[in-house]
Amino acid sequence: MTRTYTIGELGRLTETKVETVRYYERVGLLPRPPRSSGNYRVYDGAHLGRLGFIRRARELGFPLDQVRELLELAGQQTRSCEQVDKLVQAHVTDIARRIYDLQTLQQELTQLLAQCQHGKVADCRIIEALQPYTDAQMAAARPAQSSRP
Secondary structure, three states: OOOOEOHHHHHHHHOOOHHHHHHHHHOOOOOOOOEOOOOOEOEOHHHHHHHHHHHHHHHOOOOHHHHHHHHHHHOOOOOOOHHHHHHHHHHHHHHHHHHHHHHHHHHHHHHHHHOOOOOOHHHOHHHHHHOOOOHHHHHHHOOOOOOOO
16 A cells, blocks of 8 residues: 655655645645545655755755746656756856855945944944934935915
């Protein structure tokens, strides 16, 4: 007989919250399982494998739309992996961009910390740098008040 799992067991085995398993079902990433006579979801090994695939792809940072595409491609065993390669290369490029953005952010914050005088908040250069506009700029940006009644 085929091994079956409750939603809780499936969640524990894949380290996935039950709510997340249900969400993946709702959005079509995980096929809806049959129900037991008591109306409980009954998952099998295919569900376990697919959920494991989804979890690993998410751990690698793939957004759900790309996870869906990877799942579709994984089901086409005789197809060339060119599309998989393109998808992963685009993801790697996006990761590199985010790393660059985070490094730039780190440098900016490090510079702000270096300017910190450890005085009062009123004189804090970090708070000052977080203020995008001065009071004068904010006042100038406000639309003129209408004199109509």
